[in-house]
Amino acid sequence: MKTLVDFRRSKEAGEKIVMVTAYDYPSARLAEEAGVDMILVGDSLGMVVLGYDSTVPVTMADMIHHTRAARRGAKDTFVVSDMPFMTYQISPAQALENAARLVQEGGCEAVKLEGGAEIAEQVRSLVRAGIPVCGHVGLTPQSVTALSGYKVQARTAEAARKLLDDTLALEEAGAFMIVLECIPVQVADLVTRRLAIPTIGIGAGAACDGQVLVFHDALGLFERFVPKFVRQFETLGVKAKAGLAQYAQEVRDGSFPAPEHSFSMRDEELRRIYGHSAE
Numbered sequence: 001m002k003t004l005v006d007f008r009r010s011k012e013a014g015e016k017i018v019m020v021t022a023y024d025y026p027s028a029r030l031a032e033e034a035g036v037d038m039i040l041v042g043d044s045l046g047m048v049v050l051g052y053d054s055t056v057p058v059t060m061a062d063m064i065h066h067t068r069a070a071r072r073g074a075k076d077t078f079v080v081s082d083m084p085f086m087t088y089q090i091s092p093a094q095a096l097e098n099a100a101r102l103v104q105e106g107g108c109e110a111v112k113l114e115g116g117a118e119i120a121e122q123v124r125s126l127v128r129a130g131i132p133v134c135g136h137v138g139l140t141p142q143s144v145t146a147l148s149g150y151k152v153q154a155r156t157a158e159a160a161r162k163l164l165d166d167t168l169a170l171e172e173a174g175a176f177m178i179v180l181e182c183i184p185v186q187v188a189d190l191v192t193r194r195l196a197i198p199t200i201g202i203g204a205g206a207a208c209d210g211q212v213l214v215f216h217d218a219l220g221l222f223e224r225f226v227p228k229f230v231r232q233f234e235t236l237g238v239k240a241k242a243g244l245a246q247y248a249q250e251v252r253d254g255s256f257p258a259p260e261h262s263f264s265m266r267d268e269e270l271r272r273i274y275g276h277s278a279e
Helices: 004-013 025-034 060-073 092-106 117-128 157-173 185-194 236-253 267-278
Strands: 017-021 038-041 078-082 110-114 133-138 177-181 199-202 210-214
Touching: 004 017, 025 038, 025 060, 038 060, 060 078, 060 092, 092 110, 092 117, 110 117, 117 133, 117 157, 133 157, 157 177, 157 185, 177 185, 185 199
Parallel strands: 017 038, 017 210, 038 078, 078 110, 110 133, 133 177, 177 199, 199 210
Antiparallel strands: none
16 A cells, blocks of 8 residues: 555656545445555545535535445555545534544545635644645535536636645645646646645646546446546446346346356256145
């Protein structure tokens, strides 16, 4: 398993960091076997696997449950877990209590918080307690209503300067890494060069120190919408629907299950059944 030191060294050496967002045992296991560096158990599970319209309804119980499952699937990969909406914003004490639950009960190595300078005290409190923190700025899904929807952020000079200040505040507070979501490539490049800690991009261009994609997006399993920044490296959703349609057809026409999919018993045992029934 890679460590915080390894991630810092990757940035210094110019070696890209690969993160995949996975929510359960089978996806985390496949991600680990594929050789990713980090797994993020994101609160985006609310939309991807629970069917909500946003991440806001996701609870601590949801995050702990899914983090445990991913941990079982990826025992040797660094796991980061999202802290859900309103589990850290109120105070550093609240953040510490909930982060401790994610680490102790969920089994993750680190937690991720959305926000900038306004949550620096929470970050500082967690780091002092020995809980590594990954920051997240730019498009922050928990604040999507306040941001007026899923839009690219930091497109003006003023907004870009604020984003840079936020990342510097998170770094100063002790964050070991920052996710940059949906910001212009020029801003991501500036932030990545200014920070000593790694940046992980999603919709932020190639200048970041690493990239993250959701398991279901990368493999074409989530088709409600496909953001511009997603590349589908496979189209498993299409293949899955075709396979299930064939299964349904063969059940209905009686060709499945075939003899090779069935079990049998010895003739003498069968005769004993019928002989017993005849008595």
